[in-house]
Amino acid sequence: ATGVEVAAELHALVHDILTPDYPNINPHRVKIVLVDSNEQILKELDPALRRTARKKLADLQIEVRNEVRAREIKADRVILSDGQEIPTENAIWTAGARASEKLDDLPLPADERKGLKTDAFMRVEGHGNVWGVGDCAATVEEDGTPVPPNAQAATQEGKAVARNILAAIDGGEMRPFDYKPVGQLVEIGSDFAVNQVMNVKFSGLIASLFWRATYLYKLESPQSRARIAADWILDLFFDPAVTQIRDRT
Known part of the structure; x- marks a missing residue:
C-alpha cells in the first residue's frame, strides 16, 4: 500500500502544491510510474477495491506496471527485471519490510x-x-x-x-495462531481512499475521512493529535508553502 500512497502524494505535490508557485513548470511533463511485483496492486484488498484504486491512479495519470521488479537503479534510469528501462533521476524505494540482518x-x-x-x-x-x-x-x-x-x-x-x-x-495446551485482520485503509490523495474494515468495503471521500479519523485515534500523544488535526484543518483553506514542506506524520 505504501507505493500506491506515495505515488498519489507525489502527484498532489506536483499538481496541487508546486504548480501554483512555479507556473513555468508543466506538471504534465512529470510522469509517475509505480512498479509492483505482484499481479495486482493492493493484493490484501477485495478485488472490487483494487479495481477502484487502479482506476483512481489511472485518473491521476499514474502508470502502473505489475509483475515486474526493479533489477537495478542507476543515476539516470531504472532497469526492470524484464529488461525494460524507465528514464528517471528520481527513484523512490517502497519495498516491504525484511527481517533483521542480525x-x-x-x-x-x-x-x-x-x-x-x-x-x-x-x-x-x-x-x-x-x-x-x-x-x-x-x-x-x-x-x-x-x-x-x-x-x-x-x-x-x-x-x-x-x-x-x-x-x-x-504444561498446558498451546493454540495455533489465528490471524484476524481488522481491515486495510489506503489513502490515495487527500480526498480519496479505499477501505476494507471488518469485511465492509467503501471508497471515496467518506473513506478518506475515516482514514484520517482512524489515524488520529491511533496516535498515542494528545499533542500529536492536536497538531496534525490542526494541520489538516488549515490545509482546507491554505496551501502549504513550498519552502515549508515537511513530513507531518
Missing part, C-alpha cells in the same frame, strides 16, 4: 525474506523453545497460510505467543 548470524531456518520459519504455534521449526513473531518471523496459520508482515498481525502475534509460552511452561 538473524543471519543465528543457526535458525529462514525463508527467502530472511524471516524465521515457524509453525502454527509460532515456534521456530526444529526448535521447541525458540519463538518468532513480527517482522523477524515468517508466521503461518494452522492451514499453512502466510500471515502478512504488518503491524496489526504483529500485535496479535505478540499476544498469541505470550499465551503459548505460558502454556508451554505450565
